[in-house]
Amino acid sequence: MSAVLSFGGVGVRFATDDAVPPAPAVDGVSMEVSRGEIFGIVGESGSGKSTLANAIMGLLPPTASVTGSIRVNGREVVGLSEDAFRRIRGDEVSMIFQDASASLDPTWSVGDQIAETLRAHRPIGRRAAKARAIGLMGEVGIPDAASRYGDVPHRFSGGMRQRIVIAAALANNPQLLIADEPTTALDVTIQAQVLQLIDTLRRDHGTTVLLITHDLGVVGQVCDRVGVMYGGKLLEVAATRDLFARPSHPYTRALLAANPAGARRGTRLPVIPPEWSVESLREAERMRAGLSAAETRHG
Numbered sequence: 067m068s069a070v071l072s073f074g075g076v077g078v079r080f081a082t083d084d085a086v087p088p089a090p091a092v093d094g095v096s097m098e099v100s101r102g103e104i105f106g107i108v109g110e111s112g113s114g115k116s117t118l119a120n121a122i123m124g125l126l127p128p129t130a131s132v133t134g135s136i137r138v139n140g141r142e143v144v145g146l147s148e149d150a151f152r153r154i155r156g157d158e159v160s161m162i163f164q165d166a167s168a169s170l171d172p173t174w175s176v177g178d179q180i181a182e183t184l185r186a187h188r189p190i191g192r193r194a195a196k197a198r199a200i201g202l203m204g205e206v207g208i209p210d211a212a213s214r215y216g217d218v219p220h221r222f223s224g225g226m227r228q229r230i231v232i233a234a235a236l237a238n239n240p241q242l243l244i245a246d247e248p249t250t251a252l253d254v255t256i257q258a259q260v261l262q263l264i265d266t267l268r269r270d271h272g273t274t275v276l277l278i279t280h281d282l283g284v285v286g287q288v289c290d291r292v293g294v295m296y297g298g299k300l301l302e303v304a305a306t307r308d309l310f311a312r313p314s315h316p317y318t319r320a321l322l323a324a325n326p327a328g329a330r331r332g333t334r335l336p337v338i339p340p341e342w343s344v345e346s347l348r349e350a351e352r353m354r355a356g357l358s359a360a361e362t363r364h365g
C-alpha cells in the first residue's frame with residue numbers, strides 16, 4: 067500500500083517573547099498513513115495533535131516554524147507558499163473541525179456552499195454543481211436532499227450540519243481527509259452515526275482519513291491504526307486492536323488503565339498521573355534548557 071501521507075522528523079515550534087523558548091509543540095514525528103486507511107491520532111489536550119494536522123494544511127500562524135518533511139502523495143508540503151496551500155486545501159486535502167457551524171456561513175444556503183466548494187477548484191457550470199451538491203447531500207445522509215438544498219445551516223441539527231460539512235469536504239474527492247475532533251460536539255448516538263458515515267465514505271471512495279481525537283472510544287470505533295501523542299512526541303503507533311490489547315508504551319498503558327470504559331463508550335481522555343502531565347514534562351524541559359543555557363554561559 068502506498069503512503070498518502072508521510073511525516074519525517076516533523077517539528078513545530080511557536081516563537082514567543084520568553085527568554086527560555088517553550089518546548090516544541092510537535093517534536094520529531096515520523097510515520098506514514100496508507101491509502102484508504104483511517105488513522106487515529108490520540109492524545110490529551112496540548113499534546114500537539116491539532117498543530118500536526120494544521121501543519122499539513124498550511125494553517126499554522128506565522129509564529130510557527132515547521133521543520134522536517136511532510137509529504138502528501140509524495141509531494142513535500144513543508145515550505146509551500148500560501149498560494150500553493152490554497153490550491154491543495156479543499157481539493158487534494160480537506161479538513162473538518164469540531165464545530166460544524168463555524169465552518170458554514172450562517173447566511174447562505176448549505177447547497178450553494180457545497181456547490182461553491184466544487185466551483186472553487188473545478189471548471190463546472192452552476193447547474194452541474196447544484197446537481198452534484200444534491201448528490202453529495204444525499205450521500206452523506208441528508209433526507210430529501212433536493213428540497214433541503216436552499217436551507218440555511220440553522221435549519222439543520224448539529225449532526226446534520228456536520229454531515230453537510232463532510233459533504234463539502236468530500237466535494238472534490240480529496241485523497242486525504244483530516245478530521246479534527248469531528249464528533250466531539252455531538253451526543254454519543256449522533257457521534258456514532260457520523261463516524262459510521264466517515265467509515266462508509268472511506269470504503270466507497272478510498273479516501274484516506276487522519277482522525278484526531280482525545281477520545282479512545284472514537285479510536286476504537288473506526289480507526290485501523292492509531293498513533294499516541296504526548297508532549298509533542300509520537301510515542302507509539304499500532305493497529306487499533308493491538309493498542310487496546312497490548313499497549314507497548316507506559317503512557318498508553320496508563321491511559322487505558324485510567325480509562326478502560328472510555329475505550330468502549332467514548333469519554334474524554336483523563337489527564338493522567340501528574341508525573342505524566344504535559345505541563346510538568348514541559349516545565350522539566352524548560353528547567354533543563356534553562357540550566358544548560360546557564361551552564362554554557364558560565365561554564
Ligand SMILES: Nc1ncnc2c1ncn2[C@@H]1O[C@H](COP(=O)(O)OP(=O)(O)OP(=O)(O)O)[C@@H](O)[C@H]1O
Pocket residue numbers: 080091109110111112113114115116117118127129280
Ligand atoms: N498559535 C499558537 N501559539 C503558541 N503556542 C501554540 C499555538 N497553538 C498551539 N500551541 C501550543 O502547542 C502545543 C500543542 O497544542 P495543540 O493545540 O496542537 O494540542 P492538541 O493536542 O491539539 O490539544 P487540544 O486537543 O486541546 O486542541 C500546546 O502547548 C499549545 O499551547
